[in-house]
Amino acid sequence: MKQSTGTAIVQPRRVPMLEMRDLTKKYPTPKGDYVVLEDLQLKIMPEEFVSIIGHSGCGKTTLLTMIAGLNEISDGDILVNELPILGPGPERAVIFQAPSLFPWMTTLENVLLGVRQVFPHGTKKEQLDICKYYLNRVGLSEALDRKANQLSQGMQQRVGIARAFALKPKILLLDEPFGMLDSLTRADLQDVLLEIWDKEKITALQITHDVDEAIFLADRVIMMTSGPRAQIGDILKIEFKRPRDRKSILNHPDYYHYRKHLIDFLER
Amino acid sequence: MSDFTISVDKKPFALFDRVKSLRIAPPPRKKLLDLFKNLAISLLSMLVFLLVWQLGSSYLFNMEASSKIEKARIDQGDAAAAELQMCINSGNTSCQPNTLPSPAQVWSAGGVLWSDHVMIARKKVEFKQKVAETNQQRRAEGLTPIRYTGRPSFVDQIFTSIKTVLVGFLISLLIAIPVGTVIGLNQTLRTSVNWLIQIFKPVSPVVWLLLVFMIVKTVTLNSGLDTSFIISSISVGLCAMWATLVNTSLGVSSVNEDYLNVAKVLKLGVFKKIYRVILPSAIPLIFTGMRITVSVAWMVLIAIELLAQSPGLGSFVWEEFQNGANDSNAKIIVAMFVIGIIGFLLDRIMYWIQQSVSFEKAMA
Structure with a gap:
């Protein structure tokens, strides 16, 4: 907006949802510290979907587990809404690489366990409704009462997605969530994920090996250099508008440009 | 989809x-x-x-x-x-030689034992009818009714043994599962009691019996309780509990890291974490331990009954051996088969339970 009236319109300061400040991770070894990450700086804005891509062992999983609170921070800070994190918590939901469902519970019970933690004061019906809503969104309304270990790997990961969204987290952390699936199922689940995400717009940070997945899902792709002392090597903004559709993205002329950019970085 | x-x-x-x-x-x-x-x-x-x-x-x-x-x-x-x-x-x-009986002799000894049981059972019924009136009177007067005190039949002995082993099994579960869970949760505690487990696990049932005897004898002094049953079931429990104890602590201490991470992210409280995540995930191992415990309990029971002179299959075998009658050896072999078959059935029952509660396939 132009300053037509003469009074300055103060732009609301955009506060990052997630911020890493001078983040360092070292593991002590007999021969001195092994530095995985060093002085990493990264800001992720609300409603942003960020993919982190890099070779195995570059410390991207370490980064994600630190954000989740499952791994100690050696130095620096991780801030959520400008407040430093203290340990793990459901406001930073994680979709793990292995679906990590409890095999002795049904699909519904697996989701309900988390929902009851987050909405302890809701009535039983409200809690169940939340679970059913998200399980429906991932296409599992028919499998509510099946034991988790009777589901295929792909269905288990659908439950994993429902479980994470049902927590209504501030931040969604995805640790190569589709890495264990075959390519057909992977594409299905990417669509499922994007469909829910387009509705909920939860700030998301995803780790992946897969160049196409990184582009398809993210607003920004962060490329990490190989460790030790891994750092952010390059950042690529993906300008496709949302909601995205796989077919039109694959046919988009920019797609191959983005793809080449990422592959050039990874093969450097 | x-x-x-x-x-x-x-x-x-x-x-x-x-x-x-x-x-x-x-x-x-x-x-x-x-x-x-x-x-x-x-x-x-x-x-x-x-x-x-x-x-x-x-x-x-x-x-x-x-x-x-x-x-x-x-x-x-x-x-x-x-x-x-x-x-x-x-x-x-x-004048028959007293040696290993033939299959036919064992078969007929089985028949003898069965008809003996039928006879004793009939006697019991008759006795009951006879004392029914008196007992009613005694009850009305607040006295304890008169019970049948005759010789137990072979079948009675079997049931006594099963009762003893079940009580012993329950005792071992009541000790082993809570203790196993607590030491499974805490590495320091596990290290500190490890020596105790390692030393007491291989101790022979005979020694356990003597230990329990020392304690129970003093505790129940002047109480008029049936100590032989208490002693033998506690001894069975103590001998057999180790497999469940070790397996429970192993199961609790080796929960999949992913499950624990989920519990952390969900911020489950301590008890909820134990109850909803750790124990269910340890259940396959706990039940494997319980299955071993049942087999061990049944195996040591016979030896313990024999020594404690508490009624049951163990004392039956021992009495027959001391007796030295012509068909004693055959009766001992009958008892051997019965012991084996009951042990097998107990193991099958545990296997079924293991299958029905476990989310993993149990080993047959």
């Missing part, structure tokens, strides 16, 4: 891949044939077993008979030897 109906997933851990298992499952007809074949093989091996037993027992019988006759010849002369020979051949019970 596509992967919901047509399963296109390639599962790295295809434990529950139904489609696949259907495809490789043999047709029902072949299954039936396999069952039949297995049955035939089992029957055949039983026949071989009986044959070897029969040959062995008749060999031992002849060996002892000829040595007896030889001895008679040396001690008392040819006439006595011939008489003994005749006596043995006639099947007279007074």
Whole structure:
């Protein structure tokens, strides 16, 4: 907006949802510290979907587990809404690489366990409704009462997605969530994920090996250099508008440009 | 949803891949044939077993008979030897060699034990009817009713043994599962009690019995309780609990890291974490331990009953051995089969329970 009236319109300061400040991770070894990450700086804005891509062992999983609170921070800070994190918590939901469902519970019970933690004061019906809503969104309304270990790997990961969204987290952390699936199922689940995400717009940070997945899902792709002392090597903004559709993205002329950019970085 | 109906997933851990298992499952007809074949093989091996037993027992019988006759010849002369020979051949019970009984003898001893049980059961009923009126009076007066105090039958002994082993099993679970859980949760505690487990685990049932005897005898002094039952069931429990204890602590301490991470992210409280995540995930191992505990309990029970002189199969075997009657040996062998079959059934029952509570496939 132009300053037509003469009074300055103060732009609301955009506060990052997630911020890493001078983040360092070292593991002590007999021969001195092994530095995985060093002085990493990264800001992720609300409603942003960020993919982190890099070779195995570059410390991207370490980064994600630190954000989740499952791994100690050696130095620096991780801030959520400008407040430093203290340990793990459901406001930073994680979709793990292995679906990590409890095999002795049904699909519904697996989701309900988390929902009851987050909405302890809701009535039983409200809690169940939340679970059913998200399980429906991932296409599992028919499998509510099946034991988790009777589901295929792909269905288990659908439950994993429902479980994470049902927590209504501030931040969604995805640790190569589709890495264990075959390519057909992977594409299905990417669509499922994007469909829910387009509705909920939860700030998301995803780790992946897969160049196409990184582009398809993210607003920004962060490329990490190989460790030790891994750092952010390059950042690529993906300008496709949302909601995205796989077919039109694959046919988009920019797609191959983005793809080449990422592959050039990874093969450097 | 596509992967919901047509399963296109390639599962790295295809434990529950139904489609696949259907495809490789043999047709029902072949299954039936396999069952039949297995049955035939089992029957055949039983026949071989009986044959070897029969040959062995008749060999031992002849060996002892000829040595007896030889001895008679040396001690008392040819006439006595011939008489003994005749006596043995006639099947007279007074002069039979006392050795490994043949299958037929064991079978008939089983029949004897059963008809003995039927007789005792009838006696009990008669006794009950006889004292029914008196007992009613006694109850009205606040006195304890008169109970049947006659000799227990073989079947009664079996049930006493099963009762003892069940109580012992319960005692071992009540100790082993809570203790195993607590030490499984805490590495320091686990290290600190490890020596105790390692030292006491291999201690023989006999020694446990003596220890329990020392304590129970003092505790129940002047209480008029049936100490032999208490002593033998506690001893059984203490001997058998170690497998469950060790397995519980192992199961609790080795919960999948991913499950614990989920629990952390969900911020489950301590008790919820134990109750909803750690214990369920340890259940397959706990039940494996319990299955071992039942087998051990049954095995040590016989030895403990024998020593504690508490009624049951153990004391039955011992009394028959001391008795030395003509069919004692055959009765001992009958007891042996009964003990084995009950042990097998107990293990099967535990296996079924293990299957029904476990989310993993149990080892058969």
